[in-house]
Amino acid sequence: MKADFENILKLLDNKIARRPSAYDLFSKEMISTFLRAFDEEAKVVWVSYYAFPMELLWAFDVVPFDFEIACNTLPTASGGNGSSIMMSAEKEGYSRDICSFYRLVLGAHIEGILPRGDLFLTSSYYCNGKAKTNEIIARSHGKESILLDVPNEISASSIRYVVTQLREIAARLENLTGETLDLDKFRQIIRHSNKARSSYQKVNALMKEKPCPWDGSRAGPLGISGSLFWGSPIREEINQMLIREMEGRISGGKTYPETYRILWFPWVPVQPTNIFKTLRESHANVVMAESARVWWDELDEGDPFEALALKALQNYLVGTAENRVRDIVGLAEDYEVNGAIHFSTPACIHENGSLSLVSDALKEKGIPLLDLEGDMTDERNYSPEQTMHKVTTFLEVLS
Amino acid sequence: MASNNDGSQGEKIGWICDYVPEELIMAAGMEPVRLEGQMENVKEADSYLFSNVCPYVKHILEAGLNRETEDLAGIIFTNSCDGMRRLHDLWNHYVGSPFMHMLEIPKHRDEKGLHYFREQLEHLKRELERFTGKEISSQGLKGAVSLLNDRRGRLMDLFERQKQEEPPYRGSELLDLCLEETTRPKEETARIIQEMGGRPSNALSTNPRPRPVRILVTGNVLDKPNLFRIIESAGAEVVAFDTCLGLRHYTDPVETEADPISSLARRYLLRPPCNRMPGLNEKIERMRQLSRDYTVDGVIQSRVKFCDYALLESPVLENFAKNRDLPFLSLENDYLWADEARMKTRVEAFLEMIRESD
Ligand code: SF4
Ligand code: SF4
Numbered sequence: 001m002k003a004d005f006e007n008i009l010k011l012l013d014n015k016i017a018r019r020p021s022a023y024d025l026f027s028k029e030m031i032s033t034f035l036r037a038f039d040e041e042a043k044v045v046w047v048s049y050y051a052f053p054m055e056l057l058w059a060f061d062v063v064p065f066d067f068e069i070a071c072n073t074l075p076t077a078s079g080g081n082g083s084s085i086m087m088s089a090e091k092e093g094y095s096r097d098i099c100s101f102y103r104l105v106l107g108a109h110i111e112g113i114l115p116r117g118d119l120f121l122t123s124s125y126y127c128n129g130k131a132k133t134n135e136i137i138a139r140s141h142g143k144e145s146i147l148l149d150v151p152n153e154i155s156a157s158s159i160r161y162v163v164t165q166l167r168e169i170a171a172r173l174e175n176l177t178g179e180t181l182d183l184d185k186f187r188q189i190i191r192h193s194n195k196a197r198s199s200y201q202k203v204n205a206l207m208k209e210k211p212c213p214w215d216g217s218r219a220g221p222l223g224i225s226g227s228l229f230w231g232s233p234i235r236e237e238i239n240q241m242l243i244r245e246m247e248g249r250i251s252g253g254k255t256y257p258e259t260y261r262i263l264w265f266p267w268v269p270v271q272p273t274n275i276f277k278t279l280r281e282s283h284a285n286v287v288m289a290e291s292a293r294v295w296w297d298e299l300d301e302g303d304p305f306e307a308l309a310l311k312a313l314q315n316y317l318v319g320t321a322e323n324r325v326r327d328i329v330g331l332a333e334d335y336e337v338n339g340a341i342h343f344s345t346p347a348c349i350h351e352n353g354s355l356s357l358v359s360d361a362l363k364e365k366g367i368p369l370l371d372l373e374g375d376m377t378d379e380r381n382y383s384p385e386q387t388m389h390k391v392t393t394f395l396e397v398l399s
Numbered sequence: 400m401a402s403n404n405d406g407s408q409g410e411k412i413g414w415i416c417d418y419v420p421e422e423l424i425m426a427a428g429m430e431p432v433r434l435e436g437q438m439e440n441v442k443e444a445d446s447y448l449f450s451n452v453c454p455y456v457k458h459i460l461e462a463g464l465n466r467e468t469e470d471l472a473g474i475i476f477t478n479s480c481d482g483m484r485r486l487h488d489l490w491n492h493y494v495g496s497p498f499m500h501m502l503e504i505p506k507h508r509d510e511k512g513l514h515y516f517r518e519q520l521e522h523l524k525r526e527l528e529r530f531t532g533k534e535i536s537s538q539g540l541k542g543a544v545s546l547l548n549d550r551r552g553r554l555m556d557l558f559e560r561q562k563q564e565e566p567p568y569r570g571s572e573l574l575d576l577c578l579e580e581t582t583r584p585k586e587e588t589a590r591i592i593q594e595m596g597g598r599p600s601n602a603l604s605t606n607p608r609p610r611p612v613r614i615l616v617t618g619n620v621l622d623k624p625n626l627f628r629i630i631e632s633a634g635a636e637v638v639a640f641d642t643c644l645g646l647r648h649y650t651d652p653v654e655t656e657a658d659p660i661s662s663l664a665r666r667y668l669l670r671p672p673c674n675r676m677p678g679l680n681e682k683i684e685r686m687r688q689l690s691r692d693y694t695v696d697g698v699i700q701s702r703v704k705f706c707d708y709a710l711l712e713s714p715v716l717e718n719f720a721k722n723r724d725l726p727f728l729s730l731e732n733d734y735l736w737a738d739e740a741r742m743k744t745r746v747e748a749f750l751e752m753i754r755e756s757d
Contacts, residue, residue: 097704
């Protein structure tokens with residue numbers, strides 16, 4: 001795994017040297033973080049970047065390692081061959097009905113290629129599998145898995161419940177690092193996060209331009225994996241660079257031709273796919289992804305723990321499907337999309353379980369939805385031919 | 400139908416997950432009914448949910464979409480798992496019930512979890528009061544607690560007798576009893592429980608035979624007797640089952656001294672954890688302890704398909720059993736146990752393996 005990351009990093013360095021781009025900068029910073037997790041000296045905290053208020057971790061001298069995102073970089077690195085690692089888990093009895101994300105992680109764990117964890121943090125959202133997988137791996141290292149349990153409702157009571165947990169986690173981090181949580185530093189981190197939140201809103205506002213000046217299929221992964229940097233000044237750097245790129249494209253007339261505007265949902269396939277190339281060739285631009293939305297309120301630096309609890313509770317995939325549907329319809333209207341494309345990964349029940357509601361609500365607005373049943377990571381469950389056939393048929397519907 | 404304090408008949412409130420305190424429903428003058436679904440076919444629900452969703456969730460949705468649950472005044476959903484969360488949302492939109500409530504169940508079984516769960520139960524109580532227009536009195540709640548504690552005690556006595564060398568009950572009988580107890584009015588099942596309690600210890604041993612293989616069944620939702628019948632017809636006995644409706648459901652009474660809502664929170668949250676809870680070590684320890692207490696020869700894990708929690712925990716439990724020379728068989732089912740022939744072959748082979756190793 002380490003060697004894979006080193007190779008990816010080299011490639012990214014070369015790319016950036018030739019032509020710097022915000023997305024490559026983000027990828028480089030993330031891969032460097034993964035690599036730091038292999039340092040003997042580092043205090044490595046396993047955590048889910050997109051399902052944890054990362055600002056709390058930036059307040060400590062630790063290396064956050066996301067087992068899902070890190071492992072899912074591997075199929076990309078190995079040309080889409082994630083299943084070879086999954087098979088190690090399948091041989092140990094982990095069924096193919098388990099989300100391929102977790103089979104990949106468990107396979108990587110069994111193969112012994114993951115960095116060591118000093119603290120195993122996990123969260124109850126988005127899905128059932130994450131916390132359970134984290135617990136299995138932590139247990140096999142003789143460690144405890146520490147869960148951030150985020151209820152499905154927002155009330156004074158649930159906020160208090162999450163705040164208590166975040167405070168306990170802070171205490172664990174103090175123990176691990178020997179540092180005491182520096183409140184001034186913590187507030188500074190909250191300010192970094194808020195600043196980047198507001199520049200991210202600008203990024204999203206620019207995506208409304210016609211033609212769209214950026215690639216929404218990248219906005220999704222940045223929305224998910226880029227959560228690593230909430231609270232770090234790097235996130236602001238990435239956003240500013242992105243804004244400059246987009247403004248440059250608009251003023252230079254260098255945007256992609258646009259006949260159709262497409263809304264995307266959270267998941268994009270990790271294995272090589274020509275979905276996006278085909279869309280581009282048909283002048284169908286992905287102009288927004290659900291995961292790129294700014295779904296949380298500005299954080300109150302006066303009460304960082306409560307602010308972060310609220311951020312976790314407000315996550316777009318926590319709460320009822322009704323809220324999610326309302327926000328998706330809002331996005332479709334704001335970005336004036338002609339169609340929506342959903343990529344399903346079969347075991348993602350919490351996400352695809354609301355698809356009929358989403359589809360009905362979009363239909364009412366006259367927006368067709370295409371569901372591409374596939375698998376984000378397991379290429380054995382993904383047929384490029386069938387997918388392409390569905391995409392081309394959908395484009396015919398749009399026209 | 401349950402009787403209200405004023406003698407009128409209570410309406411039915413459906414519950415799905417074992418973490419819903421029936422006491423609150425009863426104290427509100429309503430009749431708690433566990434929802435099973437058990438539809439012959441799942442057709443409608445397939446248009447709303449992907450193929451790989453837990454069939455228990457699907458059957459319940461199918462029942463709702465087919466208007467088979469019209470006799471219910473309401474349903475209490477729980478945030479037990481991803482499937483249940485979406486069941487609530489789909490029900491809300493496509494089925495609807497006069498009363499609908501989503502009960503959050505914290506995953507922390509400590510003071511903070513208890514505090515949050517108590518507040519969740521207070522909230523549920525207020526919602527039930529709002530729906531019925533009647534206050535749930537502390538007296539009424541204590542009455543329901545005492546009735547269900549008595550129930551638990553009697554059922555646990557039956558399970559306790561199963562530890563004997565000659566278990567007095569067939570596992571399938573006990574399962575039937577648990578199913579009836581949770582789906583029929585409480586007063587209707589009181590007599591059956593009493594009768595079973597009075598059965599002599601040697602009731603099953605009229606035909607002398609070698610000691611039957613003793614099996615512990617663990618797992619999640621198990622509403623059909625098929626597995627037990629397969630085991631029994633192969634000459635073995637299910638001496639205990641630790642499933643959503645088995646030992647886990649009846650163990651541990653509610654404390655009666657403290658404030659009833661806090662006591663309910665403690666009982667429901669702190670009882671032995673099911674798949675959806677963290678705590679692998681505790682679950683392993685429970686399996687080990689039950690295997691000893693019931694002197695079992697093997698464990699069969701019954702799990703409905705597509706339950707992520709069970710799918711992920713299963714290899715860990717199996718591995719533990721393997722290292723302890725405890726025969727273990729994990730059987731996945733579609734909730735209706737439609738694939739009985741294949742199950743039969745696997746169970747018989749498992750029992751044979753146990754007999755040979757004796
Ligand atoms: S795809 Fe869904 S089920 Fe799989 S890891 Fe992500 S959130 Fe969980
Ligand atoms: S069996 Fe598993 S997936 Fe099905 S309802 Fe229970 S916890 Fe959810």
